[in-house]
Amino acid sequence: MRMPLIAGNWKMNKTVGEAVQLVEELKKLVADVKDVEIAVAPPFTALYPVAQALKGSNIKLAAQDVFWEDSGAYTGEISPVMLKDLGCQYVIVGHSERRQYFGETNETVNRKVKAVLRHGMRPIMCVGEKLEEREAGKTMEVVKDHVVGGLEGLSEEEMERVVIAYEPVWAIGTGRTATPQQAQEVHQFIRELLAEMFSKETAERVRIQYGGSIKPENIAGLMAQPDIDGGLVGGASLQAESFAKIVKFYER
Numbered sequence: 001m002r003m004p005l006i007a008g009n010w011k012m013n014k015t016v017g018e019a020v021q022l023v024e025e026l027k028k029l030v031a032d033v034k035d036v037e038i039a040v041a042p043p044f045t046a047l048y049p050v051a052q053a054l055k056g057s058n059i060k061l062a063a064q065d066v067f068w069e070d071s072g073a074y075t076g077e078i079s080p081v082m083l084k085d086l087g088c089q090y091v092i093v094g095h096s097e098r099r100q101y102f103g104e105t106n107e108t109v110n111r112k113v114k115a116v117l118r119h120g121m122r123p124i125m126c127v128g129e130k131l132e133e134r135e136a137g138k139t140m141e142v143v144k145d146h147v148v149g150g151l152e153g154l155s156e157e158e159m160e161r162v163v164i165a166y167e168p169v170w171a172i173g174t175g176r177t178a179t180p181q182q183a184q185e186v187h188q189f190i191r192e193l194l195a196e197m198f199s200k201e202t203a204e205r206v207r208i209q210y211g212g213s214i215k216p217e218n219i220a221g222l223m224a225q226p227d228i229d230g231g232l233v234g235g236a237s238l239q240a241e242s243f244a245k246i247v248k249f250y251e252r
C-alpha cells in the first residue's frame, strides 16, 4: 500500500510572519491525521522559521527548488546540503513554472533529482503537458519525455524514493482541474512506464501525485483513482483551513 502524500506548494507567497502563522494554524487542524503524509513547501526565506514551528508535528518540510552542486561560486543558488541542514525531507524539482520562466530542462531536472537523492532527501519531480500539447494529442509523448529525461540513470532503490507529481500545465492556477479520469489515465501511463524503465515492483511502490487546481471539493474524486497517491496543492494550500480539508479528503 502506498501512503498518500499531500503537499502544499506555497510558491512565491508568505513573509516569515505569515508563514509561521499559517503552519501554527495548520498544525492544530491536522494533528489527528495518521494515514496521510503531509508536507509544506514554503519559500526559501521562510524555511528555517517554519522548520522550528513544525518541530514535533506530523507535517514535513519541503523546498520548492534546489541547485545540484553542494557548495561554491553559484551566486543566488541554494544547495541540497543547506536544505538538508534545515530539516527538509522533500524537494520539489522541475515545476512547470521553473521550466517555463527559468529555463529548467530535463537535464537540469535530472541533475537536481540526483542531488536531492544523494543527500538523503526525496525529490518531488513534476511533469505535465501544456494545453496546446494536450490539444495536439501529445500528452503521453510529453509526459514520457519528462519522466524518462528526469529519471535517467537512477537505480531502482533511488527510484523508490522519488515522488512524481503529474501537473497538467493547463490545470495550474486556472481553476480548471483535470477530471479524475483524465488524471488517472496519465497516472496509469506513468506507472506502466516506470515498470518498463525499472521493474513492476518499483513502479508499484512509487507515489504519483496529481497537481492542478486541487480544492476541498475535488480532492476525494481524484484520490479515489487507483493510481493517484496524493496531491501537490498550490493556491488552496495558502490557507490552513482549505489545506487541512484537502489533507482530510477521506472525510469528504
Ligand code: 13P
Pocket (backbone or CB within 6 Å): 009, 095, 167, 171, 172, 173, 174, 175, 211, 212, 213, 214, 232, 233, 234, 235, 236
Ligand atoms: P494550483 O493548486 O494553484 O493550481 O497549483 C498547482 C501547483 O502548481 C502545485 O505545484
